[in-house]
Amino acid sequence: MRMRILFLFFFVVGSLQVIAVRAQIINQDASGKSSIITPGSAININITESQIQASHFGSYKSLIWGIDMTGKNSSGIASLFDEGKFTPGASLSLLIGRTFVKIKSDGTDERISNLQSKLADAQNQFGGKYYVEVKKQFNASSLHPTVRQKAIKEVSDLDKKGLPNLPRSLSDYKTTATADSNEVKVINIVVKNIIKYVNDELLSLEMIESYIEQLKNSPTASFFKNKTTHLYARGGAVANQFSYDMGNTFRNYSARFIDTLSVASFFELGVSHQFRKNFVGFNLGFSNLSNMDRLTSADYSYSYQDTSVNSGKLTKTKNFTAYSGKYGFYKKLYLNADFQHLFTIATSKYIGIGPYARMNLTLDDDLVDDNLTFGISFNYLDGQAGKLLGGLYLQSSDISGQTQPNFKKSLQFGLIAKFSLSNLFITK
Amino acid sequence: MPYVRLKYQIKLDATVNLFKLKFQSIPFFPKDLKGNDILPQDILYVTDTLLINMTLAQFGQWKLNVWVMQLDPNDEYSPVGGWKPLVDNDTAKFTNDANIQNNLNGNFQILW
Numbered sequence: 356m357r358m359r360i361l362f363l364f365f366f367v368v369g370s371l372q373v374i375a376v377r378a379q380i381i382n383q384d385a386s387g388k389s390s391i392i393t394p395g396s397a398i399n400i401n402i403t404e405s406q407i408q409a410s411h412f413g414s415y416k417s418l419i420w421g422i423d424m425t426g427k428n429s430s431g432i433a434s435l436f437d438e439g440k441f442t443p444g445a446s447l448s449l450l451i452g453r454t455f456v457k458i459k460s461d462g463t464d465e466r467i468s469n470l471q472s473k474l475a476d477a478q479n480q481f482g483g484k485y486y487v488e489v490k491k492q493f494n495a496s497s498l499h500p501t502v503r504q505k506a507i508k509e510v511s512d513l514d515k516k517g518l519p520n521l522p523r524s525l526s527d528y529k530t531t532a533t534a535d536s537n538e539v540k541v542i543n544i545v546v547k548n549i550i551k552y553v554n555d556e557l558l559s560l561e562m563i564e565s566y567i568e569q570l571k572n573s574p575t576a577s578f579f580k581n582k583t584t585h586l587y588a589r590g591g592a593v594a595n596q597f598s599y600d601m602g603n604t605f606r607n608y609s610a611r612f613i614d615t616l617s618v619a620s621f622f623e624l625g626v627s628h629q630f631r632k633n634f635v636g637f638n639l640g641f642s643n644l645s646n647m648d649r650l651t652s653a654d655y656s657y658s659y660q661d662t663s664v665n666s667g668k669l670t671k672t673k674n675f676t677a678y679s680g681k682y683g684f685y686k687k688l689y690l691n692a693d694f695q696h697l698f699t700i701a702t703s704k705y706i707g708i709g710p711y712a713r714m715n716l717t718l719d720d721d722l723v724d725d726n727l728t729f730g731i732s733f734n735y736l737d738g739q740a741g742k743l744l745g746g747l748y749l750q751s752s753d754i755s756g757q758t759q760p761n762f763k764k765s766l767q768f769g770l771i772a773k774f775s776l777s778n779l780f781i782t783k
Numbered sequence: 784m785p786y787v788r789l790k791y792q793i794k795l796d797a798t799v800n801l802f803k804l805k806f807q808s809i810p811f812f813p814k815d816l817k818g819n820d821i822l823p824q825d826i827l828y829v830t831d832t833l834l835i836n837m838t839l840a841q842f843g844q845w846k847l848n849v850w851v852m853q854l855d856p857n858d859e860y861s862p863v864g865g866w867k868p869l870v871d872n873d874t875a876k877f878t879n880d881a882n883i884q885n886n887l888n889g890n891f892q893i894l895w
Binding site for chain 1: 797800832885895
């Protein structure tokens, strides 16, 4: 019951929060793990493993944070939401990290950009000063106010053809503000003064423009190398509730099958790196967990006759799965590695293909042996919407043959449906 | 009187990260990257060209369109005429895949 409440809590909270958060994993193994993370959020359903996962990671400037929840049902996906059918397997993890975006442009572009910025600043300042000068010069003249205003507007507008052309525009200027020859003479004198002012002011701008033109003759790259890196720490707990079979030496049902709740913990440091359409991730972790997944499972049916009824025979029947074997906790170090390359199949549509590996070094050999998991996964990404829509994986859970010498039996094939409820990838 | 108000429309795939966007060396931070119009109230002085510095990261499709509207400094900066596009608006120069072209730097002519 506690497990069910925990799971429902995770699911409901996750569903509510998923609108406002943004991050999830790109790749995904059979247990729903990946060392590659990217902003976005989603609910993933691993149909093969009957596992549901909600990933919620937010970002604020260069900081990233997140929560990842997984619930697993051993009885089939259809009964995930049925009463008491989601066990065993639920995990909660929290993540915090930092994002680095590095752009490597060539020096020419940077110099041009800096000079253009200086030029833009100088132009912006010049614009204001030019209008002030035009007004000042005309206001000092003896022109009729109506003519003066018309002339100010006409001369102010002469910069529309570009600052380098402004002296010529002023020289070519023929006023239409008045037909009076005396007033035209006054206007021409004012304009000459303005031309002198403009020429002086433009000298520094022209020097900058000239240098920009020289630099522009150098080839510039249309593509700057860029990398996005997430460094993160992730920790969490894994809870398992199951019936443990004490063995047939116990003659009483309640003594033989014990409801067992194990809570394991883990902590890991990871890096997720993206360049062009490649994603690579590593994380190194330590875990203290139970060997529940190594126990032997068996399905049972238990019937109990209700003797309070004397008209016929009333029997209660309970179907359940119990696990047997040597049970306990052990510590392990693990290294996870993931890679995905996105192949473009249409504009903004990608198929991600890549391998992953999970190396587990057990610090307590009595319960579990070391093992190496290796797999390859395929994921479909709608880049325009930033949504992963699902994927496949093929995995050997023990490629080194430590616990399963038969390679074929160690293979798992899975199908994952992803419901991305907010855009992935956006980092700010 | 090329004091202008600036309007731009930027549309990015979710996989594209807008690393830097500047008009006339002033940084802009669009709130909507799906293509809705954004109308900053900043007043810029430009003459025949507009300086754009945009740098993108990651990959995916991007598109940028820019318009300017003249403001009259002699009349309390009231708008004059309509929105004027850049000459290169809607050309291949202003749209691409960030995996091929991920920057747009230069002075772009205004279609007055």
